[in-house]
Amino acid sequence: MKHLKAAATGATALMFIITGCSGDSSSSQEAEANEPVTLRLGHIQSEDDAWHLGSERFAELVEEKTDGSVEVELYPSSTLGSDRDLVEGMQIGSVDFALVAGVMSNFYDPYAILELPYLFEDSEHLEDFLYGEGGEQLQQDTLEATGVRGLEFFMRTPRELTSNRLIESPEDLRGLKIRVPNIEASVEGWEAMGANPTPMNFSEVYSSLQTGVIDAQENPAAFITNAQLQEVQNYLVMTDHVFGYVQLLMSDETYAKLTAQEQTAVEEAAEEARIYQNNLVADQEAEALRIMEEAGMETIEVDQDEFRSKVQNVNERLADKYGQELYNDILEMRE
Structure with a gap:
């Protein structure tokens, strides 16, 4: 009887240990699930530039629209490398977002057309293209060709x-x-x-x-x-x-890791940040x-x-x- 009682006591203790470990693991997994995803956005401009102010607004909007489940850290002034480095980083998933200008022609040939001198008459001509069917098709083709997703075009002064x-x-x-x-x-x-x-x-x-x-x-x-x-x-x-632009791009590898709701939030944030940034550009040029x-x-x-x-x-x-x-x-x- 003593041996049976000892075995029962040992079994009970083991059950408590197993239950306790299982509870800790569940709590740990739940805590990890509640931690925000932190994504990196790089660009080559200083913190005073409209690019950076637009990216700050984008980061704020992403956090707001995802209820904090996605956070965006900003890396201005070529901290993550040149334009080309940033695009290559997005292709392999080491960079999540970037604001990039004409260097995309090195990754997808048709962008070379947009860089031709004196192609566009003025900013309105450029906007008509970028925010119309032409710009939408270009971004879709870019995704298929490079694995980099175009979110928005931000305007620049000439x-x-x-x-x-x-x-x-x-x-x-x-x-x-x-x-x-x-x-x-x-x-x-x-x-x-x-x-x-x-x-x-x-x-x-x-x-x-x-x-x-x-x-x-x-x-x-x-x-x-x-x-x-x-x-x-x-x-x-x-x-x-x-008359040029800067493109807000995203690694498609990163995009695929987000939930559908987070993907929608990122796209909405990009559109609102574009409007915000474009309004800054004219004032900054005059200054x-x-x-x-x-x-x-x-x-x-x-x-x-x-x-x-x-x-x-x-x-x-x-x-x-x-x-x-x-x-x-x-x-x-x-x-």
Whole structure:
């Protein structure tokens, strides 16, 4: 009887241990399930730029719309790498979101068409394309081709030329060492206009201008002042050569891990953040122009038709190479 009682007591104790362990495991799993998913968003701009302010709003909206189940951490100023690094990161799932500009042409050819100089007449022309059927189809095709999901297009102000040499016509560009993004249309466009383009990461531009490695660069006005380039440039040349955008992208691998409700929340947050960011852009451009003027930069108005005529052969050749139908569709929207 003593042996039976001891066995019963041991069995009871073992049952309590097993039950206790099982309870702890369940509680642990439940706690893990309640922990928010933390996702990373990277871009190359400073924290003062509209890109970053738009991404801050996006992060706030994602957390709000998912009731805190998804959080977005922001990594500005190339912390996670260059535009190209960010896209490659999204393809393998090491980066969850990114704000990326024209570098997408290195991953899906038709984006090269959007980078052609003087393709779009103005911002309205660009918006009509991006927020219409053309932009929707482009994002769907991008997902299929790259594994990166397009969420929204954010607007940018036109790209302008800054230089330490007075530029009043294409003839003045001859031999000018100008930094351009690593985009074929940019390189060949500036070559056709007479300059000597040098692809370079944006994070290297200030020091390269300061040391004379390059003489010039081209970017939207707010980019110029956020990077303090007015400190190392003398002239702002109003070329308006590209009306551009920045695209909010997401790793499709990350997207697939979210619940349906979280996916919808991310998409809604992206749309609202786009509206918020677009409203900031015009105000930031006006402020940037004021800052450059106060810093002593001289603003040069040029005959843009002279520059436009120099790139037409490049545009037509690249359109034939990367998407004649898309090129024609955009031209027809001018009419």
